[in-house]
Every structure is written in structure tokens, then in C-alpha cells.
Amino acid sequence: MELKAYLAQRRELVDEALERLLPADEAGGDILKAMRYSLFAGGKRLRPILCLAGAEAVGGRPEQVMFCACALEMIHTYSLIHDDLPAMDDDDLRRGLPTCHKKFGEGLAVLAGDGLLTQAMVLLSDPAQYADREPLRVLAAGQAVMRAAGFQGMVGGQAVDLASQNQEPDLATVQYMHALKTGALITAAVQSGAILAGGDEEQVNHLVRYGRRVGLAFQIADDLLDREGDQAKLGKATHADEKHGKMTYPAVVGAVQARKIGWDLVNQAAELARELGPAADPLAELARYIMERTH
């Protein structure tokens, strides 16, 4: 398969669905404008694409799980908006554009994040989305996504991130923080896709193991790109981690060792995907792509 073309095609599908599920509407006022501004600022749509691929890996069709894929992207976007706030990372630039609070003010940015998170939950319980599906699977998928997003997942990881700034780097902390901050939602993406598409328990658990490795590798890659990447290509300020005294993999084990750990993780993930058969080929390719981006 040609991964670049696959990603571009999937991204287009996701963008169309997001446009349909959160359409522009003058009556929506400033809050909807701010939500859409960040949602359509050019994300890679990695989490939705993983959700669609998770469904396919267990024999489902992408359109069956598109509402969940879009909910995942809304959750990811809300986390970026809040993360960029002055009280958190205080970033002015995101994907080459002014961050939400730079464009709309801090108050509305807080609300836009809240609105996107809530809208994700609206989607995950929308009767129009689960009409032809077992409601118990819809609830289970929503549960997996929300647990991953909450204080025992992404939000918890952000809190550890805040608390660990300018502390002595420590591998256990950085591992724990990355697993929560980034790993949990990426894992929930493949997991929820597989649950909604009718995957059995063994398949779902297999994909959870895949997701944990990809999630951690993704954060390692992100750390490496922040340290070594090209600001113009990334569309955001690099060396931000250093500026904020952030605990990262390269800071703890060095860039060479971090890159090795990242490759080990994505190779393991690719192997796990291959065990599910050809329907999981895109997942295997996606895993390796995570680390290829850093070269």
C-alpha cells in the first residue's frame, strides 16, 4: 500500500465528516466559530484514522465508526486549545496559525475547548449514529474514549506534565506522563473503532496492546521533532519543551536512545498488527510512519 495516499484519502473523509457533524452556522455565534477555527486548522487526523483502521482490522467499514472518529478529533482539538492557554504551555502558534486564545481571547478559548469536549460526548450518544448498532457497544466505546480522556488518562497526564516542569528528569515519570497524556487517547482510538465494528474481546485486547506502543512512540517522536524538527514544516515553535523545562524522552535518555526506544515500540506494534491478518495492514504501516516522520 501507498501510505501517503491512504492518509490523504482518509484525512479527506474525516474532514468531510467533521464538516457535516459540526457545520458552520451563523446562529452558533462566536463559540461555534472558535470551535471550528481550531477543529479545521489542518490537523493530521491521526486519531480518527486509527479509529477507522481499528474498525477495518476486525472486518468493519470506516463509515460505521466515523462518528466516533470525529469525536476523538474533537477531544484531541479541545486538549490542544486548553494546553496552549497562557496558564498552561502559553503557545502563540499552532499548525502555522495563531492559537485559539490568540485569535478569540482566553475566555472564549476555554469555552471553545469545553464545547468541543462536550460535543464529542453528544456524538458518542447520538441516536442517529447508533440506530443500526448494538447500543451496548456504543456505550462501551464511549466509556473507553472518555476514560482515556479523563483524569486517569489524558487530563491526568497534563496535570503530571504541569507538576513535573523544571523537575529533575526521570524515566519513570516521563513514561507514566506520556502513557497518560498521549498514549491513552491513541489507544482508545483503535480500541473504540474495534468495539463499534463488532470486534471480539481478544481482538480488542490485541489492538489495545498495539495502541499502547504506538501511543508512546508517538510522544517520543513528538519530543524528537520538538528538539530537532523544522519550525516552518511543523507549523509550531520548536524547542518549546526546553523553554518550558519539560520532561521528555530525549532529555532523560538522550536523542539516540529515545529514537531506538521509539523504533522498538513501533516495530512491536507493527508485528502485533500483522498477527491480525491483512485487514490490519494499514495499522502496521501507520505504526512505522510515526517514527519515519522523525527522520
Next chain:
Amino acid sequence: MELKAYLAQRRELVDEALERLLPADEAGGDILKAMRYSLFAGGKRLRPILCLAGAEAVGGRPEQVMFCACALEMIHTYSLIHDDLPAMDDDDLRRGLPTCHKKFGEGLAVLAGDGLLTQAMVLLSDPAQYADREPLRVLAAGQAVMRAAGFQGMVGGQAVDLASQNQEPDLATVQYMHALKTGALITAAVQSGAILAGGDEEQVNHLVRYGRRVGLAFQIADDLLDREGDQAKLGKATHADEKHGKMTYPAVVGAVQARKIGWDLVNQAAELARELGPAADPLAELARYIMERTH
């Protein structure tokens, strides 16, 4: 019935359930501490109590809907935490205690709000809570609550509130803003309770009409208390609306007329409750209590 005793007993039930559903845990770190700090800061538990009463009004039992009642309180608490932030209302005091960001810092306060909102959704899709219930009713209740909380409900109302500060007072705007900001979630409280307890469509719609009136009256009462109330009794700074140039009912139509509108609304709501028979007596009493607080 003796309303004061009823409220105290219900409040205790809700507090016990919240303690069980979000227990203290050293491993939860700062984020859980901040979430619990605001959740157990002494709220009246009005929304949960309305949810329980909504269930009883259609023949259900309070314990059947307690998980949803607690989710509503988590949503309400998150909205207060974010509303108190410097970028929004910039309040230092809430229920007689330092606000969340005063106690834990702004970054963690943003995350504590995010964590509570997400945890509400975890509850609303928790398998342990819907084991003996039609999953479609659980999804429908979650949907009603989340729509009410989102950009077409509470979050949308907050955004209108931000935009309308220091604008010329205008009755249509204040009505629209209050209906979204406060009315939507209060309506969803009785509505979700009735849906989960097996209420039929007519009963649910009847309770939605009740909830809209109570929700609007509640905000009018809040405006009146901010203007005329006793800071020590309320546990928060009064005259905050004036300070922030907020659009309120008393500011638009005067205190006398605002009080009259409030009483008309709660009398209508009490009448609607009585039409549902004696099981809805608590709802009738609760409606009148909203305005009695302002005297």
C-alpha cells in the same frame, strides 16, 4: 411535606454517592485533589435533587438515577471552576472558600474542570450503572444532558455572557442567555431523571416544560440575590454582576418586575408538576423554593 428536611436528606444521599463515585485516592495526584476540592465545597446539589425528583415523578426510585444525578453535579461544578477563572469572571471566592484556581493555580483549575466534565461522561456510559436498564434509555439520558451542557446549551450561554458584558441591557438577550446558561442543564436534570426511570414521552415533555420555567426562575433568583443578598450567607461576593457589567433581569426590567416574572414562572412550574399527581409534589415545592430564597 417539610421541604427543608427533604432537601437536607437528599443532599446527604447525593454527597454519599459522589463520595463513592469519585473517592479520594493518593494515586490520583493533584488533579483528583483539585476536582474533589470543588466538588465537595458545599454545593446545594439542586441539579441532582431535581434529577432524583424527576425520576420519582414518573414512578421511579432515586437510587435508579443517582449516577446521572452525580454526573449533573460534576458538570455544574466544572462550569463554576471555568467560570471563576481570571479570563472569565475572575472570582476569588466561591461558597465561602477560595476558588479552584486561587487554591491550585490556573493551569490545574482548567484541568480540574476538564476532568469533572469528562468524568460525568464516564459515569453516563458506565456499564456498572446501566446493567439492569435499557441501554437506549441510558444513551438518551446522556444525550439530553450533554446537549444541554454544550455549545447549544450551557457553554453557548457562557459565550453570550462573555460577549454581552458592558453592552446595553436588552430583554431578549438576557432571556436567551439565561435559558442557555442555566436553564438548559436544570431542564436536562428533570428530563434525564424521567427518561432513566422509564417515563413515557408525554411525561418527559411535561417535565421539560417544568424545567424550562424553573431554570429561568433560578437565574432570575440568582440575579436578585447577587443584587440584594447577604455576602456572608451566600459565601460569594455580591454585586459581582454590576462589577462585570453583566446583563441581568433586574438590570433590564428592574428588581420589582424581575421578582414578579420569577414568581409567575415558578407558579406555572408548580402547576405543571401538580398535573403529574402526588409523586411530583417535591417538584412543585422545589419550584416555589427557588423564589422563596430571594426573600
